[in-house]
Amino acid sequence: MSRSHFTLDHGAIRRNARRLADVAGGAELWAVVKADGYGHGAADVARAALDGGASALCVATVSEALELRQVLREPRLLVLGPVAEEELGAAREARLEVAVGSGRVPENVPVHLKLDTGMGRWGFYELPSPTRDVVGLMSHFASSETDPEFTRLQLSRFLEATAPYAHLTRHVANSAAALGTPDARLDAVRCGIALYGISPFGDAPAAHGLEPALRWTSELAQVKLLQPGESTGYGRRFVAEQPTWLGIVPVGYADGFRRDMSETGVLVAGERRRVVGTVSMDALAVELDRELTVGEEVVLLGDGVLAEDHARIAGTIPYEIVCGLNTQAPRAHREVVE
Numbered sequence: 001m002s003r004s005h006f007t008l009d010h011g012a013i014r015r016n017a018r019r020l021a022d023v024a025g026g027a028e029l030w031a032v033v034k035a036d037g038y039g040h041g042a043a044d045v046a047r048a049a050l051d052g053g054a055s056a057l058c059v060a061t062v063s064e065a066l067e068l069r070q071v072l073r074e075p076r077l078l079v080l081g082p083v084a085e086e087e088l089g090a091a092r093e094a095r096l097e098v099a100v101g102s103g104r105v106p107e108n109v110p111v112h113l114k115l116d117t118g119m120g121r122w123g124f125y126e127l128p129s130p131t132r133d134v135v136g137l138m139s140h141f142a143s144s145e146t147d148p149e150f151t152r153l154q155l156s157r158f159l160e161a162t163a164p165y166a167h168l169t170r171h172v173a174n175s176a177a178a179l180g181t182p183d184a185r186l187d188a189v190r191c192g193i194a195l196y197g198i199s200p201f202g203d204a205p206a207a208h209g210l211e212p213a214l215r216w217t218s219e220l221a222q223v224k225l226l227q228p229g230e231s232t233g234y235g236r237r238f239v240a241e242q243p244t245w246l247g248i249v250p251v252g253y254a255d256g257f258r259r260d261m262s263e264t265g266v267l268v269a270g271e272r273r274r275v276v277g278t279v280s281m282d283a284l285a286v287e288l289d290r291e292l293t294v295g296e297e298v299v300l301l302g303d304g305v306l307a308e309d310h311a312r313i314a315g316t317i318p319y320e321i322v323c324g325l326n327t328q329a330p331r332a333h334r335e336v337v338e
């Protein structure tokens with residue numbers, strides 16, 4: 001038995017891609033599908049994004065890129081993270097492009113030089129002169145979702161340093177900058193989170209013309225009545241004050257329903273209900289308002305249950321919620337719908 005069920009809506013990804021391509025204006029849309037497509041399934045998301053107008057794919061590592069190359073022979077594939085010397089052979093063979101932000105610039109592979117304009121992570125502080133293999137110049141924003149002023153400062157540093165090389169493809173914008181900082185769109189925007197229909201700003205995706213693409217469901221596996229004074233779960237963190245119907249759902253933190261998502265909202269039989277008590281490894285409890293039958297659907301994500309809401313409860317960002325989902329068989333069942 002699958003404990004839970006993930007449905008990826010191909011159409012939603014395609015429409016989000018179209019929306020982002022529209023927003024980008026003349027800039028190309030590059031779809032960021034690292035970390036297995038933010039937990040959504042990299043290959044499926046990549047196909048939908050390409051259908052929706054993306055012209056390249058970005059991942060974090062060479063191994064992620066090689067896996068995608070197996071199923072997608074044609075599209076441009078850019079590795080954003082550092083590439084080790086010994087991975088270069090495989091990268092060339094698979095026609096990958098690599099971002100380089102330190103050390104020697106490799107040869108015979110298309111390179112994007114990465115400038116650190118304030119992220120303080122990967123990247124050169126001083127742009128080396130582009131060699132003949134350099135096709136792009138890039139940087140990454142530290143706080144484009146919250147701090148437009150610092151974003152503009154990073155952008156102006158980048159534009160100044162790269163001004164002599166305007167013939168190369170210049171790209172700096174992530175989702176937040178693509179949506180919120182028009183000047184940062186340059187030649188290409190690298191969008192991840194927005195492609196999945198999740199707002200980089202933590203607000204409602206619909207406000208940006210985006211739709212969530214992942215639906216995660218399970219079911220009530222047991223229904224029981226707690227008497228006053230009885231509790232559910234480890235640590236007895238929820239104690240019934242009155243007779244309380246509880247639904248037990250066979251999903252827990254091993255599936256990606258984090259322990260700190262206790263108290264978040266899910267849908268049971270189409271109605272919003274609260275997760276109560278401590279989420280365990282393989283189970284969680286939902287407070288019901290009446291006796292329901294075993295097998296009743298529980299929606300953990302989708303149908304208005306947003307990763308943004310779970311993230312707020314857990315004190316994190318929606319990126320971390322979706323990247324932590326365990327969508328793999330045999331624990332979960334996965335399908336793609338149009």
Ligand SMILES: *Cc1c(COP(=O)(O)O)cnc(C)c1O
Nearest residue numbers: 032080140174175190191192193
């Ligand atoms: C992950 C990543 C992105 C995408 O960021 P989102 O906020 O998900 O749009 C863009 N550029 C780089 C370098 C990244 O690592």
